Amino acid sequence: MFKVINIHSLFWKIFFAFWLALLLIVLITAFLTNYIINFEDRRPLGPVVLEKNAARAIKVYEEEGNIGLRKYFDEVHDAYGVNEFLFDIENNELTNKTYPYSVQRALVFEDIEDNYKFVPSPVRTGALKYETETGNRYIFVSQMLTRGPDSKNKKLSRFGKRGPLGPPLEMYTLLITVSLFVTGLISYLLSSYLVTPIQRVRAATKKLSEGDLSVRVTSTVSPRKDELGGLGKDFDQMASRLESLMSSQQRMLRDVSHELRTPLARLLVALELARTKSKGASKNEHDRIEYETQRLNHLIGQILELVRMEQRESTLALANENVTEIVRQVVKDANFEAVKQNKGVQLIAVEDCYLEINAELIHSAIENVVRNAVKFTPKNSNIEVSVEKHTADKDYLTITVRDFGPGVPSEALEQLFEPFYKIRSRDDVDSSGYGIGLTIAERAVRLHNGMISAKNGEVSGLVIIIKLPIN
Amino acid sequence: MTTILLIDDDKEFCLLLKEFFKIEDMEVTFAHDGKAGIEAMQAARHDVVVLDIMMPPPNGIEVLKKVRPQSNVPIIMLTARGEDIDRIVGLELGADDYLSKPCNPRELLARIRAVLRRTQLSNTEQPEVINAGQVTLNTGTRTITVNGKLIELTSTQFSVLEQLMRHAGKVITKEDLTEKVLDRKLDSFDRSIDMHVSNIRKVLNRNSEIQHIKTIRNVGYQFVLEQE
Numbered sequence: 001m002f003k004v005i006n007i008h009s010l011f012w013k014i015f016f017a018f019w020l021a022l023l024l025i026v027l028i029t030a031f032l033t034n035y036i037i038n039f040e041d042r043r044p045l046g047p048v049v050l051e052k053n054a055a056r057a058i059k060v061y062e063e064e065g066n067i068g069l070r071k072y073f074d075e076v077h078d079a080y081g082v083n084e085f086l087f088d089i090e091n092n093e094l095t096n097k098t099y100p101y102s103v104q105r106a107l108v109f110e111d112i113e114d115n116y117k118f119v120p121s122p123v124r125t126g127a128l129k130y131e132t133e134t135g136n137r138y139i140f141v142s143q144m145l146t147r148g149p150d151s152k153n154k155k156l157s158r159f160g161k162r163g164p165l166g167p168p169l170e171m172y173t174l175l176i177t178v179s180l181f182v183t184g185l186i187s188y189l190l191s192s193y194l195v196t197p198i199q200r201v202r203a204a205t206k207k208l209s210e211g212d213l214s215v216r217v218t219s220t221v222s223p224r225k226d227e228l229g230g231l232g233k234d235f236d237q238m239a240s241r242l243e244s245l246m247s248s249q250q251r252m253l254r255d256v257s258h259e260l261r262t263p264l265a266r267l268l269v270a271l272e273l274a275r276t277k278s279k280g281a282s283k284n285e286h287d288r289i290e291y292e293t294q295r296l297n298h299l300i301g302q303i304l305e306l307v308r309m310e311q312r313e314s315t316l317a318l319a320n321e322n323v324t325e326i327v328r329q330v331v332k333d334a335n336f337e338a339v340k341q342n343k344g345v346q347l348i349a350v351e352d353c354y355l356e357i358n359a360e361l362i363h364s365a366i367e368n369v370v371r372n373a374v375k376f377t378p379k380n381s382n383i384e385v386s387v388e389k390h391t392a393d394k395d396y397l398t399i400t401v402r403d404f405g406p407g408v409p410s411e412a413l414e415q416l417f418e419p420f421y422k423i424r425s426r427d428d429v430d431s432s433g434y435g436i437g438l439t440i441a442e443r444a445v446r447l448h449n450g451m452i453s454a455k456n457g458e459v460s461g462l463v464i465i466i467k468l469p470i471n
Numbered sequence: 472m473t474t475i476l477l478i479d480d481d482k483e484f485c486l487l488l489k490e491f492f493k494i495e496d497m498e499v500t501f502a503h504d505g506k507a508g509i510e511a512m513q514a515a516r517h518d519v520v521v522l523d524i525m526m527p528p529p530n531g532i533e534v535l536k537k538v539r540p541q542s543n544v545p546i547i548m549l550t551a552r553g554e555d556i557d558r559i560v561g562l563e564l565g566a567d568d569y570l571s572k573p574c575n576p577r578e579l580l581a582r583i584r585a586v587l588r589r590t591q592l593s594n595t596e597q598p599e600v601i602n603a604g605q606v607t608l609n610t611g612t613r614t615i616t617v618n619g620k621l622i623e624l625t626s627t628q629f630s631v632l633e634q635l636m637r638h639a640g641k642v643i644t645k646e647d648l649t650e651k652v653l654d655r656k657l658d659s660f661d662r663s664i665d666m667h668v669s670n671i672r673k674v675l676n677r678n679s680e681i682q683h684i685k686t687i688r689n690v691g692y693q694f695v696l697e698q699e
Contacts, residue, residue, distance in 0.1 A: 261551070262481055265573035269487040272576045276494050290575075297573055304551075329659065360555070360660045
């Protein structure tokens, strides 16, 4: 789905931000909860811990008597470094152990209502009044010794684990792994959910800008009921509107051009009649009318050719043709005409190359480019045409046409191939074109999956480069 | 007087052309749709027919399809500029020549004269009989026999075959053929001669097992004398 991982893409931004946020929330919550619980429950000499330990000790005392309890207290002492004592309600130590003064101090509760007491010094000591279910009352005292537990004797198999601090380390590793995975998955799903439709609309927009007006996102994006679905619907509406506008514009162009031909055909016959009847009078005017009529005819022909080319994509008839031969032919013909204006067209480098093309379209493309060059190159200069095979990243046949005219302002280079685009400022050159020849060339080359580009020459003039893929 | 049948739905264009051809001493009759055109062609013999392809149905192509099997009358098509498919189909169906509309009427006149010259050649020149391979061509009666069997060709096809047989055994270029037969220069994408040759081949092949006309790629055609 994502071939190139672009760290700057919206997908990964959302993904990482959301993942990080989720992960932090999970971990902070886990640690905080743990801390709060520990603070009350797991405090070594806190009432919760003390109560549990008291219950255990009392159980041992009631089942095994004071000898059993003594043994149990020794085990606890060895394992955890804690001295425990059990008193009856009259403050008599039930195992007859001697106990320090600090313990005695803990036994004295300030208030008769108090059940728990903590003495922080000299030795940390906790005391708890405890009443069993059967109604026996005891006082349990636990004293934390300064030295740590005796690690050799850590296990108390009889009573199970009695760790003073919550869950073990493995639990944390598990917690982190699971939350990494779960939050990662959620972030990924959320990211795709948000970004995929945007990517689809973006791809469609790109296609649209490349001229494919039939592109729609209905099936993939529009079923959504949210803002992105709305974006998809709006995109589709825009695309259909563009499509219908474009096709009606083309239809109009085509119809107008067709309709113009009828009066033009009549005009040509009428002109010929006028010529014959006037018996040579007003010959110049008649010639001029004929010349302008032919130009009009030529323009209409070009517009129709352009419109037809837009619709031709699917029905392009291809044949294996020698492109170089076509270039030679165009150069020969163009040179023949250029010589009359003291200009020339020269083939400076040639390589034979056969390609699957529509010869008529390629001929028209090259001819339009060369004719344009002839128009702008100054007298006594030669247009240079070259045909070369290129094997850089992809195999291309490159046809280059170079003139030595005034060139084109660099900001206009892009627009050069747009229909009816003309650079107005140049009044020193013949302006008899319509700015449609290069458009025809561009469409023809594009129909062959080729590229056409323009750049200014190092010294002067314009260079047009046609690239045709060699398959 | 030369008679021209003009089949075109633009009435004013027809009237103007009629006046133009009158000066050239030619008589124009019109038909303004395909159906009337077919009827007119069946009713009377014309020296040449000018047929507009772009008409409401039945259009020029359909008229051509209907009429060609019955008649060898020279037909010049008027096609929209660049509509190569009309041109190709028209030539394939046996039209003699084509011209893009709008056209200069002088150009149309030249085409008509070229077609007429081909059909009326027999009246001015000495009749001649040319024999090559299994084909016999008589320029006097404008008849062709293959293996003794009479075959039908249009006048343009006849002229193309005549040129090929006059140069039998030699290659004749498309340029030469176009100039000699159609009386004009060969254009870059003019397939007229190819279409005519292809139509002649079809007819010859129906009556003979020998390939008489050989294509020389990128050059032209050759009428083969003996099979190698």
